[in-house]
Amino acid sequence: MLPEVRTWLRRRTTRTTDWPVRELAEAKGRTSVSVVLPARDERDTVGHIVGVILDELGGLVDEVVVIDSCSTDDTAAVAARAGAEVHAQDAILPELGPLDGKGEALWKSLAVTSGDIVAFVDADIRGFQSSLVSGLLGPLLTDRSVAYAKGCYDRPLDGAPNGGGRVTELVARPLINLHWPQLAGFVQPLAGEYAGRRSALERVPFLTRYGVELGLLVDLLDLAGLDAFAQVDLGSREHAPQSTEALGNMAAQIMLAAYSRLLRQGKLGRCHDLSSCLDQFRRCAGGHRVVSSDVSIAERPPMLTLR
């Protein structure tokens, strides 16, 4: 891990208990806060999430907006009944023509919200707690030098305390370590819970579908630099896991997102270097331990060329 990333990891990582809601409400002042939930077919969970945010974070959050992302169930009605402002994704900026997926929902949310800070929360979280939001807001409400705060957490899967975040571990983390080592300190680079200053979010493109999280990290790093990022340990987050087939689609979209940024940053030509290390994270008392592995490969010539 780059020394600057280790320093960043120590300096810019906090946890939810560092950000009591009462103190944040005092620090908030005139800063407005929007919470956005992108939701496609999330009727089972979206209402609870909206209700908890409205009930427990009224002094912090000024608006809760659900972007109904072409749901086939009654997600919109459930969200509205819970008190959210609901917008149909394709009804926002219709003159641009519709694009697809989560990134489209998040980009369009900027057009229908007004908060100085915008927090994004997945709508499929099980056992949602308001600290998933208040923790994210902590660094942004108390430090003007922070432009973007990303959550990290344990990823329960199939009853085990960890094991989720499969595309993160198999695709996103290797890509980030290989091509954007400054971002290697993010424990959950694809986490769906993050918050940013509107002044930054409106200056970067949003990749559609599942490319959005990786795209935002790379583009905000370009725009604002690593020290403008913060990371908050939110404990644990359980969501509705997708099938391996569905995650294959997600992985392909994330790889396309990476290639688009490698091309744009002129990095593709330098992919001949086969040496690299991979930094992974293991939960330990008080946070995470970095586990670094040498993943370098080499190449032998065709045997025929030796004869």
Ligand SMILES: O=c1ccn([C@@H]2O[C@H](COP(=O)(O)OP(=O)(O)O)[C@@H](O)[C@H]2O)c(=O)[nH]1
């Ligand atoms: O086309 C889409 C796909 C997903 N989502 C929402 O984005 C969040 C994360 O998506 P998903 O749960 O599919 O991804 P996962 O968390 O399984 O990686 C959830 O609130 C989804 O409802 C969305 O708004 N539009």
Ligand SMILES: O=C(O)[C@@H](COP(=O)(O)O)O[C@H]1O[C@H](CO)[C@@H](O)[C@H](O)[C@H]1O
């Ligand atoms: O982190 C991951 O590997 C994926 C899949 O998680 P699981 O293996 O289903 O727990 O989930 C994330 O990735 C998506 C794409 O960036 C985000 O949109 C989701 O919010 C996030 O949960």
